[in-house]
Amino acid sequence: MNSLDAFAAAKLADLEERGLRRTLRENWREDGLWISVDGQKLLSFSCNDYLNLTHHPALKAAAIRAIETYGVGAGASRLVTGNHPLLEKLEARLAALKGSEAACIFGAGYLANTGIIPTLVGKDDLILIDELAHACLFAGTQLSPATVRIFRHNDIAEVESLLATNRAHYRHALLLTDGVFSMDGDLAPLPALAEICTHHDCWLMADDAHGLGVIGQGRGSRHAFDPAPVIPLQMGTLSKAIGGYGGYLCASKPVIDLMKTRARTVVYSTGLPPALAASALAALDLIESDSDLVKKPLANARLFTTRLGLSPAQSPIVPIILGTVEAVMSAAQTLFTQGFLVTPIRPPTVPEGTARLRFAFTAGHAAEDILHLADVVAPLMPAKAR
Numbered sequence: 394m395n396s397l398d399a400f401a402a403a404k405l406a407d408l409e410e411r412g413l414r415r416t417l418r419e420n421w422r423e424d425g426l427w428i429s430v431d432g433q434k435l436l437s438f439s440c441n442d443y444l445n446l447t448h449h450p451a452l453k454a455a456a457i458r459a460i461e462t463y464g465v466g467a468g469a470s471r472l473v474t475g476n477h478p479l480l481e482k483l484e485a486r487l488a489a490l491k492g493s494e495a496a497c498i499f500g501a502g503y504l505a506n507t508g509i510i511p512t513l514v515g516k517d518d519l520i521l522i523d524e525l526a527h528a529c530l531f532a533g534t535q536l537s538p539a540t541v542r543i544f545r546h547n548d549i550a551e552v553e554s555l556l557a558t559n560r561a562h563y564r565h566a567l568l569l570t571d572g573v574f575s576m577d578g579d580l581a582p583l584p585a586l587a588e589i590c591t592h593h594d595c596w597l598m599a600d601d602a603h604g605l606g607v608i609g610q611g612r613g614s615r616h617a618f619d620p621a622p623v624i625p626l627q628m629g630t631l632s633k634a635i636g637g638y639g640g641y642l643c644a645s646k647p648v649i650d651l652m653k654t655r656a657r658t659v660v661y662s663t664g665l666p667p668a669l670a671a672s673a674l675a676a677l678d679l680i681e682s683d684s685d686l687v688k689k690p691l692a693n694a695r696l697f698t699t700r701l702g703l704s705p706a707q708s709p710i711v712p713i714i715l716g717t718v719e720a721v722m723s724a725a726q727t728l729f730t731q732g733f734l735v736t737p738i739r740p741p742t743v744p745e746g747t748a749r750l751r752f753a754f755t756a757g758h759a760a761e762d763i764l765h766l767a768d769v770v771a772p773l774m775p776a777k778a779r
């Protein structure tokens with residue numbers, strides 16, 4: 394075996410031994426709720442399609458119309474020939490919804506975070522990041538030569554102390570957090586973070602991938618608080634409640650203009666296909682006009698947490714931590730045999746010893762299915778969680 398293949402094989406063998414090798418399973422969805430896996434049709438509690446918009450007729454029609462008219466791909470970077478007018482229309486809509494001056498669309502949420510962070514901070518700067526922040530926020534920090542300090546999850550006192558001790562030694566400071574934490578479902582303490590950041594002249598960036606469309610009347614996690622705190626850098630994705638694909642940053646005009654000329658993932662990556670901008674606009678029409686739809690994912694998550702006697706869900710995401718990889722794999726298999734898809738979440742996606750079932754509730758889940766799911770889950774839970 395050559396050295397390249399030997400390297401890959403040894404890595405795979407190690408992952409296999411620790412129960413951490415991941416493999417792709419073919420699956421497909423013909424509506425926003427059900428999924429076919431290995432020939433079996435399952436009710437999915439693993440899709441981030443919170444409003445079931447991936448298959449909504451209005452989104453499909455908008456995307457099909459755009460493809461018929463403008464083609465499939467954007468053809469080049471936005472700075473070359475890939476800046477379709479639908480992108481700018483979508484930017485204006487997102488900025489208005491998020492209450493910011495301007496917005497910039499990226500090819501994906503991952504590309505947004507890996508583009509934004511190194512555009513804003515460099516060698517003489519400081520980054521503070523929540524230990525449970527999404528992997529692509531960490532990936533963005535790795536692309537910047539800034540000093541990185543990781544703080545304990547949602548620990549305001551540690552943030553305050555890190556800034557009080559370190560801020561003066563750096564030119565600029567940037568604090569990175571999820572708005573809704575993707576594997577834990579809890580909210581960041583945004584008002585307190587905003588206050589501390591303002592006090593220390595630290596730029597606050599919240600990744601609201603899981604907040605848009607489902608929290609704060611659909612406007613995102615900032616609007617779960619009254620008054621809504623000021624967050625100068627509001628990032629998110631079009632791939633979850635918006636039902637499509639693509640990422641965005643909402644911020645002031647100078648910050649957005651800077652992204653459009655300097656963010657490497659804007660400059661050197663192909664623009665978002667026009668059809669995805671068209672479907673996102675159709676999704677925003679629904680989110681802005683149907684307040685009942687927007688409330689449902691969280692209400693459904695709360696039905697589940699109430700049934701299981703857990704603390705009330707703060708978002709459509711509910712984790713049940715089982716600890717070991719073996720426990721979570723076996724629980725997911727039990728759910729599979731009962732007709733539910735709940736993908737087990739293992740390290741390194743979550744910290745060692747916190748392997749979990751992650752439930753994602755959507756607007757379309759029926760109450761009776763949620764209650765049935767809870768009854769199947771109850772005996773799988775560790776005694777202390779019950």
Ligand SMILES: Cc1ncc(COP(=O)(O)O)c(C=O)c1O
Pocket residue numbers: 501502503504527529571575600602603630631632638639640
């Ligand atoms: C919190 C968070 N940020 C960013 C991303 C990346 O977004 P995208 O899937 O659009 O690349 C995800 C999704 O996986 C996420 O959960």
